[in-house]
Amino acid sequence: MSTATATHDEHHDHGPAPGLMRWITTTNHKDIGTLYLLFALLMFLIGGAMAMIIRAELFMPGLQVVDPMFFNQMTTVHALVMIFGGVMPAFTGLANWLIPIMIGGPDMALPRMNNWSFWILPFAFTMLLSTLFMSGGGPAAGWTIYPPLSLQMGDGFPFMIFSIHMMGVSSVMGAINVIVTIMNMRAPGMTLMKMPLFVWTWLITAYLLIATIPVLAGAVTMLLTDKFFGTSFFNAAGGGDPVMYQHIFWFFGHPEVYILILPAFGVVSQIIPTFARKPLFGYSSMVYATASIAFLSFIVWAHHMFTVGMPVAGELFFMYATMLIAVPTGVKVFNWVSTMWKGSMTFETPMLFAIAFVVLFTIGGFSGLMLAISPVDFQYHDTYFVVAHFHYVLVTGAIYSIMAATYYWLPKWTGNMYDERLGKIHFWVSTISVNVLFFPQHFLGLAGMPRRIPDYAPQFTEFNMISSIGGFVFGLSQLLFAYIVIKTIRGGEKATDKVWEGAEGLEWTLSSPPPYHSFTTAPEVK
Amino acid sequence: MKMMKRWLTSLGGVGLALAAASASAEWGLNMRQGVTPISQEVYSLHMTILWVCVAIGVVVFGAIFWSVMHHRKDKGAVPAKFHESTTVEIVWTVVPFLILISMAIPATKVLIAMENSSDSEMTVKVTGYQWKWQYEYQDSGIKFFSTLAKSTQDARNLDYQGDINEVEHYLLDVDNRLVLPTNTRIRFVITSNDVIHSWWVPDFGWKKDAIPGFINDAWALIEKPGVYRGQCAELCGRDHGYMPIVVEAMEPEKYQAWVKAQKAGLSAADAEAGKSWTKAELITKGENVYNANCAACHQANGKGLPGVFPAIAGSAIATGPKAGHIDIAMNGKAGTAMSAFKDQLSDLDMAAVLTYQRNAFGNDTGDAIQPSEIKAVR
Numbered sequence: 001m002s003t004a005t006a007t008h009d010e011h012h013d014h015g016p017a018p019g020l021m022r023w024i025t026t027t028n029h030k031d032i033g034t035l036y037l038l039f040a041l042l043m044f045l046i047g048g049a050m051a052m053i054i055r056a057e058l059f060m061p062g063l064q065v066v067d068p069m070f071f072n073q074m075t076t077v078h079a080l081v082m083i084f085g086g087v088m089p090a091f092t093g094l095a096n097w098l099i100p101i102m103i104g105g106p107d108m109a110l111p112r113m114n115n116w117s118f119w120i121l122p123f124a125f126t127m128l129l130s131t132l133f134m135s136g137g138g139p140a141a142g143w144t145i146y147p148p149l150s151l152q153m154g155d156g157f158p159f160m161i162f163s164i165h166m167m168g169v170s171s172v173m174g175a176i177n178v179i180v181t182i183m184n185m186r187a188p189g190m191t192l193m194k195m196p197l198f199v200w201t202w203l204i205t206a207y208l209l210i211a212t213i214p215v216l217a218g219a220v221t222m223l224l225t226d227k228f229f230g231t232s233f234f235n236a237a238g239g240g241d242p243v244m245y246q247h248i249f250w251f252f253g254h255p256e257v258y259i260l261i262l263p264a265f266g267v268v269s270q271i272i273p274t275f276a277r278k279p280l281f282g283y284s285s286m287v288y289a290t291a292s293i294a295f296l297s298f299i300v301w302a303h304h305m306f307t308v309g310m311p312v313a314g315e316l317f318f319m320y321a322t323m324l325i326a327v328p329t330g331v332k333v334f335n336w337v338s339t340m341w342k343g344s345m346t347f348e349t350p351m352l353f354a355i356a357f358v359v360l361f362t363i364g365g366f367s368g369l370m371l372a373i374s375p376v377d378f379q380y381h382d383t384y385f386v387v388a389h390f391h392y393v394l395v396t397g398a399i400y401s402i403m404a405a406t407y408y409w410l411p412k413w414t415g416n417m418y419d420e421r422l423g424k425i426h427f428w429v430s431t432i433s434v435n436v437l438f439f440p441q442h443f444l445g446l447a448g449m450p451r452r453i454p455d456y457a458p459q460f461t462e463f464n465m466i467s468s469i470g471g472f473v474f475g476l477s478q479l480l481f482a483y484i485v486i487k488t489i490r491g492g493e494k495a496t497d498k499v500w501e502g503a504e505g506l507e508w509t510l511s512s513p514p515p516y517h518s519f520t521t522a523p524e525v526k
Numbered sequence: 527m528k529m530m531k532r533w534l535t536s537l538g539g540v541g542l543a544l545a546a547a548s549a550s551a552e553w554g555l556n557m558r559q560g561v562t563p564i565s566q567e568v569y570s571l572h573m574t575i576l577w578v579c580v581a582i583g584v585v586v587f588g589a590i591f592w593s594v595m596h597h598r599k600d601k602g603a604v605p606a607k608f609h610e611s612t613t614v615e616i617v618w619t620v621v622p623f624l625i626l627i628s629m630a631i632p633a634t635k636v637l638i639a640m641e642n643s644s645d646s647e648m649t650v651k652v653t654g655y656q657w658k659w660q661y662e663y664q665d666s667g668i669k670f671f672s673t674l675a676k677s678t679q680d681a682r683n684l685d686y687q688g689d690i691n692e693v694e695h696y697l698l699d700v701d702n703r704l705v706l707p708t709n710t711r712i713r714f715v716i717t718s719n720d721v722i723h724s725w726w727v728p729d730f731g732w733k734k735d736a737i738p739g740f741i742n743d744a745w746a747l748i749e750k751p752g753v754y755r756g757q758c759a760e761l762c763g764r765d766h767g768y769m770p771i772v773v774e775a776m777e778p779e780k781y782q783a784w785v786k787a788q789k790a791g792l793s794a795a796d797a798e799a800g801k802s803w804t805k806a807e808l809i810t811k812g813e814n815v816y817n818a819n820c821a822a823c824h825q826a827n828g829k830g831l832p833g834v835f836p837a838i839a840g841s842a843i844a845t846g847p848k849a850g851h852i853d854i855a856m857n858g859k860a861g862t863a864m865s866a867f868k869d870q871l872s873d874l875d876m877a878a879v880l881t882y883q884r885n886a887f888g889n890d891t892g893d894a895i896q897p898s899e900i901k902a903v904r
Contacts, residue, residue, distance in 0.1 A: 061690045061691075061697070062681065062686060063682055063683060064684070067764075068767065135833035136834055146761075148722070149763055152863045154833055155833075236739020240739075276597075278605040278607075281608070281610065282609075282610050307759075308737065308740075309742035312638060315637060315641070319633065319634075319637070326622060327619055327623055331619060333586060334614075334618045337586060337589050337590055337593070340593040340597065341593050341606075342608075345594065347594075355590065355594065358590065359587060359590060362583070363583070366582070369575070369579060373571065375567075375571060376571050376575065376633070378732035378733055378734075379568055381724075382726075382759040443555045446556050447554030450726070450757050450758070450759045452767075455767050456697065457695070457698045458690060459554065
């Protein structure tokens, strides 16, 4: 393998093609990683702008800003853009950048497919966003696109379905690439149980993607044929079953939740040991816990649908299985805390985000445990309590880990240090505002406010106002994040190769920024 | 600009409200205890789990904060070398598992009680429509629709000038309440006519999805007379936020009197439908029917929402032959949000609303459609 790579290099230049074509034709893992990350940032800002519209409408009772139909389009497209355009591409970007340099390889195993899997995405999202301007508007039935409601959509329907197919193709190709790379491109001595946890969590995530994305593709294809070709998969009047769609969707949807969070576990498991100056506590239990969570994620899907009217035995099974997930998740949290315990901690921006991740993700975990208890879920279900829950795990979970990762590896990627003072300001403004934004939503949900409504009864006014104010501040503070990233790309204090005093791992043995072909000779791992 | 001003005023309001926060009981912070035995069990289960989570949180977050305070480099902390221990891994796998079992036992008991809807003394069928509820009392044959109250209907528009806070029970009021007896085991059978809805009264302790082609059931025993409000809890289209539920629970004797009055009203309505109506009478009646049933999509001005809901003003159907107009209103249009109103409107209401549509919004066909014409095509 390594000799083949060496001969290959002799016949080619060692740098990128100049200009725009570099980015369009690139097969380099770092270029593609950068494209993914910048794309995710753009989508994060677009999805964020939609969230601002939602929070503006919910600032007061009554309708002030948008029609309810457009409000429903905003909640739906916000979710689709954030999940499929923000978090997933950001993690794929991190995987592209980091997996080869963490395992001591020259590049991803399938570089041309890598190019393709990225370049599908801009087209997919252009198509998805263009539905907002079509007759009938964008998707408005929620990101879960439940029939029969979703079948009432206007001209944009087939475009939405096709864009989901394209996103799925991109994800599956990315996942195949990750698995093939990890299985074949590790440096000598890099056994599976020596791999950094980020690599481990991504390996497991990639299997989840391959197992579940085709299920989603099947579900949305059935929607398409129900709408245009006279089938009745989900139409009760034609002998179909609208609840079957929900089972199929959530069979994808629940593992998808872990697709969005397992790489975050990996990121945090890299960062905390560095700044605690102490090795990760319980490495092997972390690996087993990740694998257990991945397995359990396939047998808990119906906890999203306790209210559809399942038999008691089904409800009990899904309640018990869901509660079980708390065990491996707890193990992870305890391991992170033990890693910090008796360390020698410093609190640079990545560490701040990582600690906030552990605390706030755990809060999301607690509300998740409460939601698992099916008799109580009959009250919580489809209220703002659920909205608070999944924003704690996705915003202060997944997105916080992505921000932590950005600050942590940005000096490695660009060769420049970011502005630590601005980074800390970004952290504190974000962390205070995100809690002002989402914590009151627990109260709203418990007090009886349903989710996905553009207007509410006046007794919910105060908490909605507080939440909206938190939302506007959180939204604005992300412009600061974009500014810090761009500023660091353009210049700044030069970073050392190791960057962080306590950093361990192969990526820190390369120069900052790393050479174009990463490891051209495989390093020896002892 | 006007909006900015309203916002700024409200922002001031937030400050004031925050200052008086503790004084206000309106700020619901927690789940309602409700008025059924089940809802109270659900509430105490919720509180138990909440406190267990708080206790675990105190331990975990306490350890993090202790660590952050004491094990820091600028305090000269030297990193310890330990990085694994099978014993502690086993401990923190087994202990949470035991805590979970202790949660699962009461949860299982409550769930089994909730799902046992046998031995009911009466049954109410609830059907979700875009965007209203229909209630049918299986025992007495009483049957009616319950839609958003006129007061909210008028106040929920983008160009509304008044103060929402002055609308009584804004968003949570209906024209016809679901009247139920107290201390009676009531079984609800829940379904839908179009898309999925979810019937939820927080004071009963549960919600249940209304799904086309499925019949779900649930039960409640209301212990206290009163008015209990809820909302649709499953996204069901444009007016998902505007299909409230209002239950009025009264003592069984009062309830029986109510049933009697309703039955008397029903036969009076039958007699009315038989007579011939003038165009003016039909139009007046039709406007109310239109606002309750059609305006959500086709809008109060009949102009619809371009691309989403077609206009009635100047439409080929509403100005064309009567038969086509009657057909679409009775049978709906497949694959769209236009549902069949055949079973939703009486002959009289259907005749009235069609007459209204054919003579309002500049549609001056001059026709009147009589209830008998509707009856003929049923």
